[in-house]
Amino acid sequence: MYDYIIATSSTSDLTRDYLDEHKIPFIGYTYTVNDELREDDCREESRQAVYNGMRAGDKLKTSMINEYTYYEFFKSLMEKGKDVLFLDMSQKMSASYMNSLAAAEKIREEFPSNRLYVMDTYCVSGGLGVLVKNIIERAENGASFDEAIDWGEKNKLKVAHRFTVDDLNYLKAGGRVSNAAALVGTILDVKPVLYVPDGGTLDVVKKVRGRKSALGTIIKSILSDLSKTDTKGAKIDILHADCIADAKLVADAIKEQYPDIGEISITSLGVTIGAHCGPGLLAVFYLCEERVPM
Numbered sequence: 001m002y003d004y005i006i007a008t009s010s011t012s013d014l015t016r017d018y019l020d021e022h023k024i025p026f027i028g029y030t031y032t033v034n035d036e037l038r039e040d041d042c043r044e045e046s047r048q049a050v051y052n053g054m055r056a057g058d059k060l061k062t063s064m065i066n067e068y069t070y071y072e073f074f075k076s077l078m079e080k081g082k083d084v085l086f087l088d089m090s091q092k093m094s095a096s097y098m099n100s101l102a103a104a105e106k107i108r109e110e111f112p113s114n115r116l117y118v119m120d121t122y123c124v125s126g127g128l129g130v131l132v133k134n135i136i137e138r139a140e141n142g143a144s145f146d147e148a149i150d151w152g153e154k155n156k157l158k159v160a161h162r163f164t165v166d167d168l169n170y171l172k173a174g175g176r177v178s179n180a181a182a183l184v185g186t187i188l189d190v191k192p193v194l195y196v197p198d199g200g201t202l203d204v205v206k207k208v209r210g211r212k213s214a215l216g217t218i219i220k221s222i223l224s225d226l227s228k229t230d231t232k233g234a235k236i237d238i239l240h241a242d243c244i245a246d247a248k249l250v251a252d253a254i255k256e257q258y259p260d261i262g263e264i265s266i267t268s269l270g271v272t273i274g275a276h277c278g279p280g281l282l283a284v285f286y287l288c289e290e291r292v293p294m
Contacts, residue, residue, distance in 0.1 A: 002139040004083040006148070007073075009065075009096075010040035011089045012128040013239055013270035022136050027073045027088075029096075029272045031062045040271045047268040051242035051279045060275035064096040070103035074116060078107055083115040083145045087132055087152070089124040090200030117149055119156070122200035125273045126239045126285040127161040134287070160225055160288040161196035164214040166243070166280025193217045198291055205293045211280075215246055217294070218284060219253045225288040226258055233262040234286065239269040241281040250284060 007025040008014070019026055019042060028039040033053060040046070054060065077084045086104075091097035097120065104118045123131050131152060139148050191214035193206045205221075208214050226234070236254060240247040244266065251264045269281055 002143070002145075002148075004085065004139075004145045004148075005077050005080065006132070006136055006139060007077055007084060007086045008128065008132050009088045010042050010270060011094070011125065011272050012087070012132050013125045013267075013273070014042065014129045014132065015044065015267055016042040018133075022140075024132070024136065025073075025077060027065060027070065029062060029065060031060055031271055031275055033058050033060055042270065044268055047271060047274070048242070050271050050274060051268075054274075055242070055279050060271075062272050062275050064094060065099060067099040067102045070096075070100045071106060074103055074107040075110070078111040078114055078116060081114065083117075085117050085119065085135070085145065085148060085152075087119050087121050087128060087135070089128050090122045090196070091120050092122075092200040093124045093202065115145070117145075119149070119152055120200070121152070121156050122196070122198065123156060123159050124161065124196060124200070124202070125270060126237045126283055127159045127196060130159050130235075130237055130285045130287065131156055155287070157198050157291060158287050158289065160222075160286050160291060161283065162218050162221055162285075163194040163202070163277075163281065163283045164191055164211075164218055165194075165277045166191065166211060167278045193221075195221075195293060196291070197293070203293075211246070215250060215282070218282070219250055221294045222250075222254060222284055222286075223257050224294070225286070225292070226254070226261075228289045229287075231258040232260045234258075235262045236264040237285045238264065238266045239283045239285070240266065241269045241274045241277065242279040243282055246282050250282065 010026055010028040030039050100118055104116050121128055121131055135148050135152050189210050190207050192204045193214055194202055195205050197203055238247045247266045
């Protein structure tokens with residue numbers, strides 16, 4: 001067992017079972033459902049309930065984590081007398097990151113004997129989850145605190161993120177597309193295909209007509225990425241917002257092309273990203289040689 005702490009946030013979209021099994025502390029983002037405040041607990045039943053509710057008309061909003069909440073979370077970890085590595089989503093995707101840095105500075109003054117390293121991961125959602133899982137695996141195999149940080153810093157830009165959404169109105173509500181673009185896109189059945197570039201933002205790669213074309217574009221991009229690396233035993237994480245049939249379709253396409261691929265896990269997308277993108281979001285994450293649009 002390693003002698004330091006690896007912690008993350010609920011936006012890693014890891015399952016609660018995995019977090020509990022590997023004893024990973026996490027800080028939960030909050031969200032409201034029709035003005036009822038809730039905390040993201042990373043449980044499958046909570047995620048499914050949210051997407052069921054959204055399909056029925058529930059309105060969701062998310063909130064950033066304030067400095068005090070980070071401070072209390074970091075303090076609870078540092079009081080254990082161990083060094084702490086904390087991984088949250090890309091600062092370009094959330095204003096919370098700056099609050100975590102401010103809280104970390106205060107904590108370091110109070111606990112000068114222990115180290116607290118806050119990594120800007122340039123990852124989000126299951127991409128952050130891939131980074132966390134790989135660092136955990138290395139820590140459990142004997143990597144030191146510095147070695148774990150070094151691996152994360154050297155490999156965080158090798159985590160591929162590929163998304164598509166089904167309903168542009170959720171992106172409109174979050175300010176990511178204009179009212180006119182959402183209206184025209186809905187009428188023409190336009191589906192954006194998105195990815196996370198090295199800068200840690202969420203960018204549109206291509207706009208296609210129809211869900212089938214969007215899934216096909218994602219599959220083509222994944223297969224292209226995998227053609228540049230050793231696929232034997234490679235792991236793929238597919239996260240979905242109440243569209244498991246599409247997730248299985250993508251998984252089957254990968255397995256057909258690369259039968260020696262390792263585990264392909266399919267789990268529900270976390271609430272924080274799901275609230276902004278809505279039911280029907282499909283996302284695929286894995287390690288690659290480099291992040292490329294397509």
